[in-house]
Amino acid sequence: MTKTPIESIEIELAVFIRRFIAATTNKKVGNLDRAAYLLLHQISSHGSAGVKALAEEFHLDMSTISRQTAALEQKGYVFRIPDPQDGRAYSLQITESGIAELALNKQLRLAYLTKHLQDWTSEDQIRFGELLHKFNSTP
Amino acid sequence: MTKTPIESIEIELAVFIRRFIAATTNKKVGNLDRAAYLLLHQISSHGSAGVKALAEEFHLDMSTISRQTAALEQKGYVFRIPDPQDGRAYSLQITESGIAELALNKQLRLAYLTKHLQDWTSEDQIRFGELLHKFNSTP
């Protein structure tokens, strides 16, 4: 029985996720766990955003994001700006300290990944990045 | 500032994992959660195995696997065979019921993935599966 491409993807994805979770859960790199890192990255690269927008971006519940952003604020990595149009809403902006922490984290993550991918051809690296992006972009 | 391929992979992976976890955590497909599905798949496709071997395969703690396999046994999807060489060890084998449940799950997961990848060329699908496999195979 030969596997179809989608069957291959399906099982490889499952293994992949399992490993990745195991490797990154509860293992903070510096001061940021996986969730915090992504939030900071998003705020940093796509501009300030509110809780709702972030929750939608990551397909998570607003309550989860609310707690995580509160933690980031507590650590001084983001601050809130009230939305002038809407008294209920605010937007989160990254602080200098947040930028520094993000850069440090990124550095460490890249070092790990670079090592993991050291034997890949640069063509495969590019292709993998493109395909992941494509997968993520599919609605 | 243009991103290097590894920088792209790094952030796409982070987003990807986040989404995948959100989409599959606490969402059992039929009777199997993500962890149980993978265990059954492993036992089914690579033959019977003990708790230790499974823990190593998934890079998880033995205690975690021990509980998950106990749950699978409880549901009647696997059964234990004492290791004749080693009184401490068991191997886990899948039951008929386990095979059926696994097949059902796989079906549902494939359906979802097929839909998600419906606009991809078959070449991209193949390549994505290969690269994920390569990533997983890298020690």
Next chain:
DNA sequence: ACTATATACTTGCATTATACAACTATGTCG
């Protein structure tokens, strides 16, 4: 303008997955 409903966010609670440590039982090596 008033009321009803919707929305942005927070908080309380329960669940789940996980790791670590302590424990049991068995095996192995000196």
Next chain:
DNA sequence: CGACATAGTTGTATAATGCAAGTATATAGT
């Protein structure tokens, strides 16, 4: 035989998450 190692289990703590309920603000219908 005794000391240590190994396979597995169980107790406990932690963390991430979702759901439900609550607060405050906005919007729409009358």
